[in-house]
Amino acid sequence: MINPLHKKVLILAVRAGEIMMKSGAEIYRVEDTIERICKACKIPYVEVFAMQTGIFVSLDSGDDNSDMYTYIKRIRGGGDTDLTKISEINRFSREFTTTDLSVDAGMKRLKEIDHIKRLPVTVRLLGAALVASFFSLIFGGNMLDFLCAFLFGGISYLVSLLLNRYEINYFIRGFCCCAVATFLARTATAFIPDTNYNAIIIGAVMIFVPGVAITNSIRDFLSGDMLSGVARAVEAFIIAISLAAGAGMILKLWNTLGGAIL
Known part of the structure; x- marks a missing residue:
């Protein structure tokens, strides 16, 4: 003993x-x-x-x-x-x-x-908004897209924080946040000329892409932890599906309804 x-x-x-x-x-x-x-x-x-x-x-x-x-x-x-x-x-x-x-x-x-506290909410919102806005530029957006992605990225991240407070799992959070960002992007392009909703949506979605899970999955594979690598890879894959489903659902509804109701 x-x-x-x-x-x-x-x-x-x-x-x-x-x-x-x-x-x-x-x-x-x-x-x-x-x-x-x-x-x-x-x-x-x-x-x-x-x-x-x-x-x-x-x-x-x-x-x-x-x-x-x-x-x-x-x-x-x-x-x-x-x-x-x-x-x-x-x-x-x-x-x-x-x-x-x-x-x-x-x-x-x-x-x-x-019990270390995370950064203040305002700082995290600013970081998320900057990530979304600069990714929109990388994917072909202009300055109007930059500003829209900055605003909508911050809003979608705020939705994520609110859902997290109620302990909603990250699959549902990702779905809802990308749906909100896509709806806002399509609404903005309907009223603001010369905006590209694709760049805005991609910028906002990049906040929630499970990059760390994918990286850790590869590291686990390389270190011989196959079971953990598979688990992390499946987790990242399902999260990616939830993000795509949230954005795709809004785009499909918008195209189907022609924006008349939405």
């Missing part, structure tokens, strides 16, 4: 991995962080298996007659990508493995990291 200290270390390590997983970290990074924290406390045998829905860790004291201790942590629902928390956990793991930081102090530090 492992001693009480090792059990506390295990809980600490899994908690760090859970925060990283919910913040969008790669699988190999989560597993490596948990293993490093455990081995820093002189635990002889550590085996970690992580995926989006759970973390499995087995410890052993190294004796021939010792019993293995296994800890399973179920992860329910992933949060939005938060690179700040991932960076802070990486810094914490380096600090924990190279200094004499106690387990209790480490757990307190993890609680502080988990």
